Amino acid sequence: MTCTAQFLQYFLRRDRKRATILVGTSGDTGGSAIRSVLGLSEVDILVVFPRGRVSRVQELQMTTSAADNVHVFAADGTSDDIDVALRKLFADPELVRRHGLMSLNSVNWSRILVQTAHFLFAFLRLSAGDGADPRAELEVLVPTGGAGNITAGCIMKLMGVPLRLVAMVNANDIVHRAVQSGDLSMSDAVTQTLAPAIDIQDPYNLERVFWLLSGRDGVMVKSLMEEFQETHRLNLPAALHQQLCEVLSSGSVCDDGILETMRRCWRDNHYLICPHTAVGVWRHYHCPISPGAQRCCIATASPAKFQEAVHRAGLTLDLPEAVLALDALESRYEVLERWDDWESRLRRHIQSIGAARERRDQGT
Structure with a gap:
Protein backbone atom coordinates (compact mmCIF):
# COMPACT_ATOMS: atom_id res chain seq x y z
CA MET A 1 0.00 0.00 0.00
CA SER A 106 -7.35 -4.05 -4.90
CA VAL A 107 -9.76 -2.37 -7.32
CA ASN A 108 -6.63 -0.33 -8.07
CA TRP A 109 -4.41 -2.25 -10.48
CA SER A 110 -1.23 -1.00 -8.81
CA ARG A 111 -2.06 -2.97 -5.64
CA ILE A 112 -2.03 -6.19 -7.66
CA LEU A 113 1.08 -5.12 -9.56
CA VAL A 114 3.01 -4.72 -6.31
CA GLN A 115 1.70 -8.03 -4.94
CA THR A 116 3.04 -9.97 -7.92
CA ALA A 117 6.50 -9.47 -6.41
CA HIS A 118 5.53 -11.53 -3.34
CA PHE A 119 5.00 -14.64 -5.47
CA LEU A 120 8.23 -14.23 -7.43
CA PHE A 121 10.17 -13.58 -4.23
CA ALA A 122 8.72 -16.71 -2.60
CA PHE A 123 9.58 -18.82 -5.63
CA LEU A 124 13.14 -17.54 -5.77
CA ARG A 125 13.65 -18.17 -2.06
CA LEU A 126 12.12 -21.65 -1.95
CA SER A 127 12.39 -23.24 -5.36
CA ALA A 128 15.38 -21.71 -7.09
CA GLY A 129 18.19 -22.23 -4.58
CA ASP A 130 21.38 -24.22 -5.05
CA GLY A 131 20.57 -27.72 -6.23
CA ALA A 132 16.86 -27.01 -6.68
CA ASP A 133 15.03 -27.82 -9.89
CA PRO A 134 14.02 -24.40 -11.31
CA ARG A 135 11.15 -26.08 -13.15
CA ALA A 136 9.60 -27.54 -10.01
CA GLU A 137 6.31 -25.96 -8.95
CA LEU A 138 5.92 -24.00 -5.74
CA GLU A 139 2.51 -24.40 -4.11
CA VAL A 140 1.24 -21.13 -2.64
CA LEU A 141 -1.69 -21.07 -0.20
CA VAL A 142 -3.49 -17.72 -0.49
CA PRO A 143 -6.19 -16.57 1.98
CA THR A 144 -8.77 -15.13 -0.41
CA GLY A 145 -11.61 -12.61 -0.13
CA GLY A 146 -11.80 -10.04 -2.92
CA ALA A 147 -9.31 -12.20 -4.87
CA GLY A 148 -6.75 -9.44 -5.49
CA ASN A 149 -3.79 -11.40 -4.11
CA ILE A 150 -4.72 -14.59 -5.96
CA THR A 151 -5.00 -12.49 -9.14
CA ALA A 152 -1.39 -11.38 -8.65
CA GLY A 153 -0.41 -15.03 -8.34
CA CYS A 154 -2.29 -15.88 -11.55
CA ILE A 155 -0.40 -13.15 -13.39
CA MET A 156 2.94 -14.55 -12.20
CA LYS A 157 1.88 -18.06 -13.24
CA LEU A 158 0.83 -16.87 -16.69
CA MET A 159 4.19 -15.08 -16.99
CA GLY A 160 5.89 -18.45 -16.61
CA VAL A 161 6.72 -18.77 -12.91
CA PRO A 162 5.90 -22.39 -12.00
CA LEU A 163 3.30 -21.91 -9.26
CA ARG A 164 0.50 -24.11 -8.00
CA LEU A 165 -2.02 -21.67 -6.53
CA VAL A 166 -4.57 -22.56 -3.87
CA ALA A 167 -7.29 -20.01 -3.03
CA MET A 168 -8.35 -20.61 0.58
CA VAL A 169 -11.58 -19.05 1.87
CA ASN A 170 -13.63 -19.03 5.06
CA ALA A 171 -17.36 -19.86 5.27
CA ASN A 172 -17.97 -17.23 2.56
CA ASP A 173 -16.98 -19.79 -0.05
CA ILE A 174 -17.99 -18.31 -3.40
CA VAL A 175 -14.46 -18.57 -4.83
CA HIS A 176 -14.21 -22.19 -3.66
CA ARG A 177 -17.53 -23.07 -5.30
CA ALA A 178 -16.51 -21.32 -8.52
CA VAL A 179 -13.35 -23.42 -8.73
CA GLN A 180 -14.97 -26.68 -7.67
CA SER A 181 -18.12 -26.58 -9.78
CA GLY A 182 -18.23 -23.37 -11.80
CA ASP A 183 -20.92 -21.97 -9.48
CA LEU A 184 -20.24 -18.24 -9.06
CA SER A 185 -23.30 -17.46 -6.98
CA MET A 186 -23.70 -15.36 -3.86
CA SER A 187 -25.17 -16.91 -0.73
CA ASP A 188 -28.21 -15.26 0.82
CA ALA A 189 -26.03 -13.29 3.27
CA VAL A 190 -22.41 -12.64 4.13
CA THR A 191 -21.41 -14.89 7.04
CA GLN A 192 -19.60 -13.13 9.87
CA THR A 193 -16.47 -15.16 10.71
CA LEU A 194 -13.27 -14.93 12.75
CA ALA A 195 -11.51 -13.82 9.54
CA PRO A 196 -13.57 -10.69 8.78
CA ALA A 197 -11.31 -9.16 6.14
CA ILE A 198 -12.27 -12.02 3.79
CA ASP A 199 -15.99 -12.03 4.66
CA ILE A 200 -16.81 -11.31 1.03
CA GLN A 201 -19.42 -12.73 -1.34
CA ASP A 202 -18.49 -10.56 -4.33
CA PRO A 203 -14.84 -11.33 -5.23
CA TYR A 204 -14.55 -8.54 -7.77
CA ASN A 205 -11.02 -9.39 -8.91
CA LEU A 206 -12.20 -12.67 -10.41
CA GLU A 207 -13.27 -10.50 -13.33
CA ARG A 208 -9.58 -9.86 -14.00
CA VAL A 209 -8.77 -13.58 -13.71
CA PHE A 210 -11.54 -14.44 -16.20
CA TRP A 211 -10.23 -11.80 -18.60
CA LEU A 212 -6.70 -13.18 -18.42
CA LEU A 213 -7.79 -16.80 -18.83
CA SER A 214 -10.21 -16.09 -21.69
CA GLY A 215 -7.52 -14.64 -23.93
CA ARG A 216 -8.51 -11.10 -22.94
CA ASP A 217 -12.04 -11.52 -24.26
CA GLY A 218 -13.46 -8.32 -22.78
CA VAL A 219 -16.85 -8.66 -24.50
CA MET A 220 -17.47 -12.11 -23.03
CA VAL A 221 -16.26 -11.18 -19.55
CA LYS A 222 -18.33 -7.99 -19.53
CA SER A 223 -21.43 -10.00 -20.39
CA LEU A 224 -20.72 -12.55 -17.64
CA MET A 225 -20.10 -9.93 -14.96
CA GLU A 226 -23.17 -7.91 -15.89
CA GLU A 227 -25.25 -11.07 -15.47
CA PHE A 228 -23.59 -11.73 -12.11
CA GLN A 229 -24.16 -8.19 -10.83
CA GLU A 230 -27.80 -8.26 -11.93
CA THR A 231 -28.77 -11.72 -10.67
CA HIS A 232 -25.99 -12.53 -8.15
CA ARG A 233 -25.79 -15.92 -9.82
CA LEU A 234 -23.61 -17.23 -12.63
CA ASN A 235 -22.65 -20.64 -14.01
CA LEU A 236 -19.25 -20.30 -15.63
CA PRO A 237 -18.99 -21.46 -19.25
CA ALA A 238 -17.41 -24.92 -19.39
CA ALA A 239 -14.29 -23.75 -21.22
CA LEU A 240 -13.67 -20.89 -18.76
CA HIS A 241 -14.25 -23.17 -15.77
CA GLN A 242 -11.73 -25.66 -17.13
CA GLN A 243 -9.17 -22.88 -17.60
CA LEU A 244 -9.82 -21.68 -14.04
CA CYS A 245 -9.24 -25.17 -12.65
CA GLU A 246 -5.95 -25.41 -14.53
CA VAL A 247 -4.71 -22.31 -12.70
CA LEU A 248 -6.35 -22.62 -9.27
CA SER A 249 -7.19 -25.14 -6.59
CA SER A 250 -9.28 -24.10 -3.61
CA GLY A 251 -10.49 -24.94 -0.13
CA SER A 252 -12.84 -23.64 2.56
CA VAL A 253 -12.36 -23.45 6.33
CA CYS A 254 -14.89 -22.92 9.14
CA ASP A 255 -14.22 -20.97 12.35
CA ASP A 256 -13.41 -24.15 14.29
CA GLY A 257 -10.77 -24.96 11.70
CA ILE A 258 -9.30 -21.47 12.04
CA LEU A 259 -9.00 -21.84 15.83
CA GLU A 260 -7.57 -25.35 15.54
CA THR A 261 -4.92 -24.08 13.10
CA MET A 262 -3.93 -21.10 15.28
CA ARG A 263 -3.47 -23.44 18.26
CA ARG A 264 -1.47 -26.00 16.29
CA CYS A 265 0.82 -23.42 14.71
CA TRP A 266 1.61 -22.05 18.17
CA ARG A 267 2.07 -25.53 19.66
CA ASP A 268 4.33 -26.79 16.86
CA ASN A 269 6.28 -23.63 16.05
CA HIS A 270 5.68 -21.03 18.80
CA TYR A 271 4.51 -18.78 15.98
CA LEU A 272 1.27 -16.84 16.43
CA ILE A 273 -0.77 -16.33 13.27
CA CYS A 274 -3.84 -14.20 12.59
CA PRO A 275 -7.14 -15.93 11.72
CA HIS A 276 -6.82 -15.00 8.04
CA THR A 277 -3.37 -16.57 7.78
CA ALA A 278 -4.84 -19.61 9.55
CA VAL A 279 -7.31 -20.02 6.68
CA GLY A 280 -4.32 -20.76 4.45
CA VAL A 281 -2.22 -22.72 6.94
CA TRP A 282 -5.19 -25.05 7.64
CA ARG A 283 -4.62 -26.53 4.19
CA HIS A 284 -1.00 -27.31 5.06
CA TYR A 285 -2.02 -29.34 8.09
CA HIS A 286 -4.83 -31.21 6.38
CA CYS A 287 -3.35 -31.80 2.91
CA PRO A 288 0.28 -32.99 3.29
CA ILE A 289 2.58 -32.30 0.37
CA SER A 290 4.70 -34.89 -1.40
CA PRO A 291 8.26 -35.48 -0.15
CA GLY A 292 10.61 -32.90 -1.64
CA ALA A 293 7.80 -30.58 -2.78
CA GLN A 294 7.80 -26.92 -1.79
CA ARG A 295 4.92 -24.97 -0.27
CA CYS A 296 4.39 -21.57 1.32
CA CYS A 297 1.48 -19.61 2.70
CA ILE A 298 0.80 -15.92 2.16
CA ALA A 299 0.40 -14.41 5.64
CA THR A 300 -1.92 -11.43 5.82
CA ALA A 301 -1.99 -9.47 9.09
CA SER A 302 -0.78 -9.12 12.64
CA PRO A 303 -2.65 -11.27 15.19
CA ALA A 304 -2.71 -8.17 17.43
CA LYS A 305 -5.62 -6.91 15.32
CA PHE A 306 -7.71 -9.97 16.17
CA GLN A 307 -7.53 -10.35 19.92
CA GLU A 308 -10.92 -12.05 20.18
CA ALA A 309 -9.83 -14.86 17.86
CA VAL A 310 -6.53 -15.23 19.72
CA HIS A 311 -8.33 -15.53 23.05
CA ARG A 312 -10.91 -17.95 21.66
CA ALA A 313 -8.03 -20.14 20.52
CA GLY A 314 -6.83 -20.18 24.14
CA LEU A 315 -3.69 -18.21 23.29
CA THR A 316 -2.22 -14.97 24.59
CA LEU A 317 -0.24 -12.17 23.02
CA ASP A 318 1.63 -9.06 24.11
CA LEU A 319 0.06 -6.11 22.35
CA PRO A 320 2.42 -3.68 20.60
CA GLU A 321 2.60 -0.17 22.05
CA ALA A 322 1.05 1.25 18.88
CA VAL A 323 -2.04 -0.90 19.41
CA LEU A 324 -2.30 -0.12 23.14
CA ALA A 325 -2.14 3.60 22.35
CA LEU A 326 -5.24 3.45 20.12
CA ASP A 327 -7.63 3.23 23.09
CA ALA A 328 -6.50 6.63 24.33
CA LEU A 329 -7.23 8.38 21.04
CA GLU A 330 -10.48 10.07 20.10
CA SER A 331 -12.55 8.37 17.40
CA ARG A 332 -13.97 10.41 14.55
Whole structure:
Protein backbone atom coordinates (compact mmCIF):
# COMPACT_ATOMS: atom_id res chain seq x y z
CA MET A 1 0.00 0.00 0.00
CA THR A 2 2.82 2.41 0.85
CA CYS A 3 4.47 1.67 -2.49
CA THR A 4 1.23 2.51 -4.32
CA ALA A 5 0.81 5.72 -2.31
CA GLN A 6 4.35 6.85 -3.14
CA PHE A 7 3.69 6.33 -6.85
CA LEU A 8 0.48 8.31 -6.48
CA GLN A 9 2.17 11.20 -4.68
CA TYR A 10 4.91 11.37 -7.32
CA PHE A 11 2.51 11.58 -10.27
CA LEU A 12 0.10 13.99 -8.59
CA ARG A 13 2.90 16.41 -7.74
CA ARG A 14 4.44 16.08 -11.18
CA ASP A 15 1.15 16.81 -12.90
CA ARG A 16 -0.04 19.39 -10.33
CA LYS A 17 -3.22 17.43 -9.66
CA ARG A 18 -5.19 16.24 -6.66
CA ALA A 19 -7.07 13.03 -5.98
CA THR A 20 -9.97 11.87 -3.84
CA ILE A 21 -9.49 8.27 -2.79
CA LEU A 22 -12.65 6.27 -2.09
CA VAL A 23 -12.08 2.95 -0.32
CA GLY A 24 -14.59 0.33 0.75
CA THR A 25 -12.95 -2.08 3.16
CA SER A 26 -13.74 -5.36 4.87
CA GLY A 27 -11.18 -4.47 7.54
CA ASP A 28 -7.46 -4.29 6.84
CA THR A 29 -7.34 -2.20 3.67
CA GLY A 30 -8.93 0.86 5.30
CA GLY A 31 -6.32 1.34 8.00
CA SER A 32 -3.39 0.73 5.68
CA ALA A 33 -4.80 3.06 3.01
CA ILE A 34 -5.24 5.83 5.57
CA ARG A 35 -1.73 5.36 6.92
CA SER A 36 -0.19 5.38 3.45
CA VAL A 37 -1.59 8.83 2.50
CA LEU A 38 -1.75 10.41 5.94
CA GLY A 39 -1.31 14.18 5.69
CA LEU A 40 -0.61 14.31 1.94
CA SER A 41 -1.78 17.70 0.68
CA GLU A 42 -2.63 16.33 -2.77
CA VAL A 43 -5.00 13.66 -1.46
CA ASP A 44 -8.22 13.31 0.51
CA ILE A 45 -9.29 9.80 1.46
CA LEU A 46 -12.78 8.51 2.26
CA VAL A 47 -12.92 5.08 3.88
CA VAL A 48 -16.16 3.16 4.41
CA PHE A 49 -16.15 0.10 6.68
CA PRO A 50 -18.94 -2.27 7.79
CA ARG A 51 -19.88 -1.28 11.35
CA GLY A 52 -19.70 -4.21 13.78
CA ARG A 53 -18.01 -6.48 11.22
CA VAL A 54 -14.38 -5.54 11.79
CA SER A 55 -12.22 -6.07 14.87
CA ARG A 56 -11.89 -3.29 17.43
CA VAL A 57 -8.25 -2.67 16.51
CA GLN A 58 -9.09 -2.48 12.82
CA GLU A 59 -11.85 0.03 13.58
CA LEU A 60 -9.63 2.19 15.78
CA GLN A 61 -6.87 2.21 13.16
CA MET A 62 -9.40 3.83 10.83
CA THR A 63 -11.37 6.10 13.16
CA THR A 64 -8.64 7.64 15.32
CA SER A 65 -6.82 9.52 12.58
CA ALA A 66 -7.00 13.26 13.23
CA ALA A 67 -5.55 14.27 9.86
CA ASP A 68 -7.69 16.75 7.90
CA ASN A 69 -7.44 14.69 4.71
CA VAL A 70 -9.01 11.58 6.31
CA HIS A 71 -12.80 11.00 6.25
CA VAL A 72 -14.21 7.78 7.72
CA PHE A 73 -17.72 6.33 7.47
CA ALA A 74 -19.16 3.33 9.33
CA ALA A 75 -21.91 1.63 7.30
CA ASP A 76 -24.67 -0.54 8.73
CA GLY A 77 -24.17 -3.38 6.29
CA THR A 78 -21.56 -5.70 4.82
CA SER A 79 -18.50 -4.85 2.75
CA ASP A 80 -20.39 -6.17 -0.30
CA ASP A 81 -23.22 -3.71 0.45
CA ILE A 82 -20.66 -0.91 0.55
CA ASP A 83 -19.24 -1.93 -2.81
CA VAL A 84 -22.65 -1.48 -4.45
CA ALA A 85 -22.73 2.22 -3.55
CA LEU A 86 -19.08 2.73 -4.47
CA ARG A 87 -19.52 1.14 -7.90
CA LYS A 88 -22.25 3.67 -8.69
CA LEU A 89 -19.98 6.55 -7.75
CA PHE A 90 -17.09 5.24 -9.84
CA ALA A 91 -19.51 4.73 -12.75
CA ASP A 92 -20.18 8.51 -12.88
CA PRO A 93 -17.50 9.81 -15.32
CA GLU A 94 -18.10 13.47 -14.45
CA LEU A 95 -17.69 12.84 -10.71
CA VAL A 96 -14.53 10.83 -11.35
CA ARG A 97 -13.06 13.50 -13.63
CA ARG A 98 -13.96 16.53 -11.54
CA HIS A 99 -12.74 15.13 -8.22
CA GLY A 100 -9.92 12.85 -9.36
CA LEU A 101 -11.80 9.91 -7.86
CA MET A 102 -9.79 6.70 -7.42
CA SER A 103 -9.40 3.75 -5.09
CA LEU A 104 -6.53 2.25 -3.11
CA ASN A 105 -7.91 -1.22 -2.43
CA SER A 106 -7.35 -4.05 -4.90
CA VAL A 107 -9.76 -2.37 -7.32
CA ASN A 108 -6.63 -0.33 -8.07
CA TRP A 109 -4.41 -2.25 -10.48
CA SER A 110 -1.23 -1.00 -8.81
CA ARG A 111 -2.06 -2.97 -5.64
CA ILE A 112 -2.03 -6.19 -7.66
CA LEU A 113 1.08 -5.12 -9.56
CA VAL A 114 3.01 -4.72 -6.31
CA GLN A 115 1.70 -8.03 -4.94
CA THR A 116 3.04 -9.97 -7.92
CA ALA A 117 6.50 -9.47 -6.41
CA HIS A 118 5.53 -11.53 -3.34
CA PHE A 119 5.00 -14.64 -5.47
CA LEU A 120 8.23 -14.23 -7.43
CA PHE A 121 10.17 -13.58 -4.23
CA ALA A 122 8.72 -16.71 -2.60
CA PHE A 123 9.58 -18.82 -5.63
CA LEU A 124 13.14 -17.54 -5.77
CA ARG A 125 13.65 -18.17 -2.06
CA LEU A 126 12.12 -21.65 -1.95
CA SER A 127 12.39 -23.24 -5.36
CA ALA A 128 15.38 -21.71 -7.09
CA GLY A 129 18.19 -22.23 -4.58
CA ASP A 130 21.38 -24.22 -5.05
CA GLY A 131 20.57 -27.72 -6.23
CA ALA A 132 16.86 -27.01 -6.68
CA ASP A 133 15.03 -27.82 -9.89
CA PRO A 134 14.02 -24.40 -11.31
CA ARG A 135 11.15 -26.08 -13.15
CA ALA A 136 9.60 -27.54 -10.01
CA GLU A 137 6.31 -25.96 -8.95
CA LEU A 138 5.92 -24.00 -5.74
CA GLU A 139 2.51 -24.40 -4.11
CA VAL A 140 1.24 -21.13 -2.64
CA LEU A 141 -1.69 -21.07 -0.20
CA VAL A 142 -3.49 -17.72 -0.49
CA PRO A 143 -6.19 -16.57 1.98
CA THR A 144 -8.77 -15.13 -0.41
CA GLY A 145 -11.61 -12.61 -0.13
CA GLY A 146 -11.80 -10.04 -2.92
CA ALA A 147 -9.31 -12.20 -4.87
CA GLY A 148 -6.75 -9.44 -5.49
CA ASN A 149 -3.79 -11.40 -4.11
CA ILE A 150 -4.72 -14.59 -5.96
CA THR A 151 -5.00 -12.49 -9.14
CA ALA A 152 -1.39 -11.38 -8.65
CA GLY A 153 -0.41 -15.03 -8.34
CA CYS A 154 -2.29 -15.88 -11.55
CA ILE A 155 -0.40 -13.15 -13.39
CA MET A 156 2.94 -14.55 -12.20
CA LYS A 157 1.88 -18.06 -13.24
CA LEU A 158 0.83 -16.87 -16.69
CA MET A 159 4.19 -15.08 -16.99
CA GLY A 160 5.89 -18.45 -16.61
CA VAL A 161 6.72 -18.77 -12.91
CA PRO A 162 5.90 -22.39 -12.00
CA LEU A 163 3.30 -21.91 -9.26
CA ARG A 164 0.50 -24.11 -8.00
CA LEU A 165 -2.02 -21.67 -6.53
CA VAL A 166 -4.57 -22.56 -3.87
CA ALA A 167 -7.29 -20.01 -3.03
CA MET A 168 -8.35 -20.61 0.58
CA VAL A 169 -11.58 -19.05 1.87
CA ASN A 170 -13.63 -19.03 5.06
CA ALA A 171 -17.36 -19.86 5.27
CA ASN A 172 -17.97 -17.23 2.56
CA ASP A 173 -16.98 -19.79 -0.05
CA ILE A 174 -17.99 -18.31 -3.40
CA VAL A 175 -14.46 -18.57 -4.83
CA HIS A 176 -14.21 -22.19 -3.66
CA ARG A 177 -17.53 -23.07 -5.30
CA ALA A 178 -16.51 -21.32 -8.52
CA VAL A 179 -13.35 -23.42 -8.73
CA GLN A 180 -14.97 -26.68 -7.67
CA SER A 181 -18.12 -26.58 -9.78
CA GLY A 182 -18.23 -23.37 -11.80
CA ASP A 183 -20.92 -21.97 -9.48
CA LEU A 184 -20.24 -18.24 -9.06
CA SER A 185 -23.30 -17.46 -6.98
CA MET A 186 -23.70 -15.36 -3.86
CA SER A 187 -25.17 -16.91 -0.73
CA ASP A 188 -28.21 -15.26 0.82
CA ALA A 189 -26.03 -13.29 3.27
CA VAL A 190 -22.41 -12.64 4.13
CA THR A 191 -21.41 -14.89 7.04
CA GLN A 192 -19.60 -13.13 9.87
CA THR A 193 -16.47 -15.16 10.71
CA LEU A 194 -13.27 -14.93 12.75
CA ALA A 195 -11.51 -13.82 9.54
CA PRO A 196 -13.57 -10.69 8.78
CA ALA A 197 -11.31 -9.16 6.14
CA ILE A 198 -12.27 -12.02 3.79
CA ASP A 199 -15.99 -12.03 4.66
CA ILE A 200 -16.81 -11.31 1.03
CA GLN A 201 -19.42 -12.73 -1.34
CA ASP A 202 -18.49 -10.56 -4.33
CA PRO A 203 -14.84 -11.33 -5.23
CA TYR A 204 -14.55 -8.54 -7.77
CA ASN A 205 -11.02 -9.39 -8.91
CA LEU A 206 -12.20 -12.67 -10.41
CA GLU A 207 -13.27 -10.50 -13.33
CA ARG A 208 -9.58 -9.86 -14.00
CA VAL A 209 -8.77 -13.58 -13.71
CA PHE A 210 -11.54 -14.44 -16.20
CA TRP A 211 -10.23 -11.80 -18.60
CA LEU A 212 -6.70 -13.18 -18.42
CA LEU A 213 -7.79 -16.80 -18.83
CA SER A 214 -10.21 -16.09 -21.69
CA GLY A 215 -7.52 -14.64 -23.93
CA ARG A 216 -8.51 -11.10 -22.94
CA ASP A 217 -12.04 -11.52 -24.26
CA GLY A 218 -13.46 -8.32 -22.78
CA VAL A 219 -16.85 -8.66 -24.50
CA MET A 220 -17.47 -12.11 -23.03
CA VAL A 221 -16.26 -11.18 -19.55
CA LYS A 222 -18.33 -7.99 -19.53
CA SER A 223 -21.43 -10.00 -20.39
CA LEU A 224 -20.72 -12.55 -17.64
CA MET A 225 -20.10 -9.93 -14.96
CA GLU A 226 -23.17 -7.91 -15.89
CA GLU A 227 -25.25 -11.07 -15.47
CA PHE A 228 -23.59 -11.73 -12.11
CA GLN A 229 -24.16 -8.19 -10.83
CA GLU A 230 -27.80 -8.26 -11.93
CA THR A 231 -28.77 -11.72 -10.67
CA HIS A 232 -25.99 -12.53 -8.15
CA ARG A 233 -25.79 -15.92 -9.82
CA LEU A 234 -23.61 -17.23 -12.63
CA ASN A 235 -22.65 -20.64 -14.01
CA LEU A 236 -19.25 -20.30 -15.63
CA PRO A 237 -18.99 -21.46 -19.25
CA ALA A 238 -17.41 -24.92 -19.39
CA ALA A 239 -14.29 -23.75 -21.22
CA LEU A 240 -13.67 -20.89 -18.76
CA HIS A 241 -14.25 -23.17 -15.77
CA GLN A 242 -11.73 -25.66 -17.13
CA GLN A 243 -9.17 -22.88 -17.60
CA LEU A 244 -9.82 -21.68 -14.04
CA CYS A 245 -9.24 -25.17 -12.65
CA GLU A 246 -5.95 -25.41 -14.53
CA VAL A 247 -4.71 -22.31 -12.70
CA LEU A 248 -6.35 -22.62 -9.27
CA SER A 249 -7.19 -25.14 -6.59
CA SER A 250 -9.28 -24.10 -3.61
CA GLY A 251 -10.49 -24.94 -0.13
CA SER A 252 -12.84 -23.64 2.56
CA VAL A 253 -12.36 -23.45 6.33
CA CYS A 254 -14.89 -22.92 9.14
CA ASP A 255 -14.22 -20.97 12.35
CA ASP A 256 -13.41 -24.15 14.29
CA GLY A 257 -10.77 -24.96 11.70
CA ILE A 258 -9.30 -21.47 12.04
CA LEU A 259 -9.00 -21.84 15.83
CA GLU A 260 -7.57 -25.35 15.54
CA THR A 261 -4.92 -24.08 13.10
CA MET A 262 -3.93 -21.10 15.28
CA ARG A 263 -3.47 -23.44 18.26
CA ARG A 264 -1.47 -26.00 16.29
CA CYS A 265 0.82 -23.42 14.71
CA TRP A 266 1.61 -22.05 18.17
CA ARG A 267 2.07 -25.53 19.66
CA ASP A 268 4.33 -26.79 16.86
CA ASN A 269 6.28 -23.63 16.05
CA HIS A 270 5.68 -21.03 18.80
CA TYR A 271 4.51 -18.78 15.98
CA LEU A 272 1.27 -16.84 16.43
CA ILE A 273 -0.77 -16.33 13.27
CA CYS A 274 -3.84 -14.20 12.59
CA PRO A 275 -7.14 -15.93 11.72
CA HIS A 276 -6.82 -15.00 8.04
CA THR A 277 -3.37 -16.57 7.78
CA ALA A 278 -4.84 -19.61 9.55
CA VAL A 279 -7.31 -20.02 6.68
CA GLY A 280 -4.32 -20.76 4.45
CA VAL A 281 -2.22 -22.72 6.94
CA TRP A 282 -5.19 -25.05 7.64
CA ARG A 283 -4.62 -26.53 4.19
CA HIS A 284 -1.00 -27.31 5.06
CA TYR A 285 -2.02 -29.34 8.09
CA HIS A 286 -4.83 -31.21 6.38
CA CYS A 287 -3.35 -31.80 2.91
CA PRO A 288 0.28 -32.99 3.29
CA ILE A 289 2.58 -32.30 0.37
CA SER A 290 4.70 -34.89 -1.40
CA PRO A 291 8.26 -35.48 -0.15
CA GLY A 292 10.61 -32.90 -1.64
CA ALA A 293 7.80 -30.58 -2.78
CA GLN A 294 7.80 -26.92 -1.79
CA ARG A 295 4.92 -24.97 -0.27
CA CYS A 296 4.39 -21.57 1.32
CA CYS A 297 1.48 -19.61 2.70
CA ILE A 298 0.80 -15.92 2.16
CA ALA A 299 0.40 -14.41 5.64
CA THR A 300 -1.92 -11.43 5.82
CA ALA A 301 -1.99 -9.47 9.09
CA SER A 302 -0.78 -9.12 12.64
CA PRO A 303 -2.65 -11.27 15.19
CA ALA A 304 -2.71 -8.17 17.43
CA LYS A 305 -5.62 -6.91 15.32
CA PHE A 306 -7.71 -9.97 16.17
CA GLN A 307 -7.53 -10.35 19.92
CA GLU A 308 -10.92 -12.05 20.18
CA ALA A 309 -9.83 -14.86 17.86
CA VAL A 310 -6.53 -15.23 19.72
CA HIS A 311 -8.33 -15.53 23.05
CA ARG A 312 -10.91 -17.95 21.66
CA ALA A 313 -8.03 -20.14 20.52
CA GLY A 314 -6.83 -20.18 24.14
CA LEU A 315 -3.69 -18.21 23.29
CA THR A 316 -2.22 -14.97 24.59
CA LEU A 317 -0.24 -12.17 23.02
CA ASP A 318 1.63 -9.06 24.11
CA LEU A 319 0.06 -6.11 22.35
CA PRO A 320 2.42 -3.68 20.60
CA GLU A 321 2.60 -0.17 22.05
CA ALA A 322 1.05 1.25 18.88
CA VAL A 323 -2.04 -0.90 19.41
CA LEU A 324 -2.30 -0.12 23.14
CA ALA A 325 -2.14 3.60 22.35
CA LEU A 326 -5.24 3.45 20.12
CA ASP A 327 -7.63 3.23 23.09
CA ALA A 328 -6.50 6.63 24.33
CA LEU A 329 -7.23 8.38 21.04
CA GLU A 330 -10.48 10.07 20.10
CA SER A 331 -12.55 8.37 17.40
CA ARG A 332 -13.97 10.41 14.55
CA TYR A 333 -16.36 9.05 11.93
CA GLU A 334 -19.82 9.38 10.43
CA VAL A 335 -22.46 6.65 10.37
CA LEU A 336 -24.26 5.48 7.26
CA GLU A 337 -27.50 4.07 8.62
CA ARG A 338 -29.15 1.13 6.87
CA TRP A 339 -31.97 3.36 5.58
CA ASP A 340 -29.64 6.12 4.33
CA ASP A 341 -28.94 6.63 0.64
CA TRP A 342 -25.23 5.82 0.93
CA GLU A 343 -24.43 6.84 -2.63
CA SER A 344 -25.94 10.32 -2.15
CA ARG A 345 -24.30 10.83 1.26
CA LEU A 346 -20.86 9.95 -0.07
CA ARG A 347 -21.38 11.96 -3.25
CA ARG A 348 -22.23 15.08 -1.23
CA HIS A 349 -19.16 14.57 0.94
CA ILE A 350 -16.90 14.19 -2.09
CA GLN A 351 -18.37 17.38 -3.54
CA SER A 352 -17.87 19.25 -0.26
CA ILE A 353 -14.21 18.20 -0.25
CA GLY A 354 -13.86 19.55 -3.78
CA ALA A 355 -15.53 22.82 -2.84
CA ALA A 356 -13.22 23.23 0.15
CA ARG A 357 -10.21 22.69 -2.10
CA GLU A 358 -11.42 25.35 -4.51
CA ARG A 359 -11.86 27.85 -1.66
CA ARG A 360 -8.36 27.14 -0.41
CA ASP A 361 -6.95 27.57 -3.91
CA GLN A 362 -8.72 30.91 -4.21
CA GLY A 363 -7.44 32.00 -0.81
CA THR A 364 -10.90 32.51 0.69
